[in-house]
Amino acid sequence: MLKTKIIAGLITGCLLSACGGGSSSSPDVPPGNGNGSGNSTLTFQANVIQETMCGTTSSSSNAELLVHDQNWKVLSRHKADATGKISASITGASHANISLITFSTGSNAEFVVSSYAQHPVVNLGTILIPGKTQQGCECQSTNVRVTSSVGTLNTSSVQLTGFSSPEQRKTLLSNNEVMFEQVGLCRATNGSWPLLTAFANNGTPDAIAGSIRQYNVNNDVELLLNQSAAALPISINSSNASLLEIHYTETGASTARSRSNSNEAYVFNQLDGVTFVTLRASQSQFDVVDGGNVFRTSSQRQNLNTPLSGSVILNIPNTDAMSALENFLFRDLQSNNNSYNLGSIQGFNTFYLYAQTTLTDGTRFFQSFIGPLQGFYPDEIVPADYGIENKLDDNISSTIAASVIRYGDDESYQQYLLNQVERSALPFASRMTGKWSKYSTVSLQITTTSN
Structure with a gap:
């Protein structure tokens, strides 16, 4: 997939002229399966689950673990059983190249392939199937009327979170009232309806928000915006960076609004239901070229629990990574x-x-690779019985991105893998805060247009 589907778009017209030059050397020896462990046997294990629209989970069999040799040839396949369990025994090695295949079916189907080089042979924790199901949920549509107590509103500036499906229409009723019509809401059977949160004028000094927990879905839900944002000083190591803040609640997240030359964020410290706030600084360049576009970005984000006070320091990575990524992709x-x-x-x-691309049957296809800074990446590794190759179309828009990533200030590749296993079993807020709160990346993304 990484070569056969994407390369044709990469070499079209000005996509090549938008990149940098340079040279690099290739390793002489491909990465092996680790340091070995004599004749002892270690085991990969995992629990496969899918999230529901009402905040619960259920086991799933829509997953498979592939174990590869050092050149990414498939050595063995291990499908999840009916209870969502995967197990694969490895003899004579403590590390292995692996891929995880997960997929959903029906409308909005997705197919995800995630490959990891030199992964420790350990319990992989929880594997999440893409998409959400209504299984075990009670769902209903209702209207949500959002009213401001401190200023005017318009339909473009007001956003709602906590729904399972967005409104069918958004209407301005008056200068301080916006109606979200036929919003889809889900709850566990006989449980509580989800927290609803609305934001207006987000990312500005005039930002306001409000939340509601107890409401009757058989009537219009009345949600009052009565919380003002507090200004938080931000120190960034660049004078031309973009800054944004995102508020994560129990049931959703506010839409980000990036702005330039800003030295403060606007946060809701007292808003009911907020679990943490993302603050992100970045430097980006977007180029539209023949055949698609090229997006370059360097960024650092920090996730912080409320209430936030004092000031926050964000350091955008300043390395030679971008030129190295250009050499690789182009x-x-x-x-x-x-x-x-x-x-x-x-x-x-x-x-x-x-x-990323879309298959001819409408399935969204994702393939990713995580590895150290030097090695070999996999290409066509999905077993033929999935039929993916027959559903690829060079005329459909595709995206490919190469990045270097880091949590904290100094994280080794192997520590990254072990941390991902640890994170997999934690609630979302715990996965995003603590020792994983700081995340830095340099990334180059290319998107080809449809023919």
């Missing part, structure tokens, strides 16, 4: 081998490669 990816070498990049230890 030259090395088109070579006859699957090697890469980003070992000269300072300040990062983990490489992330990602591709």
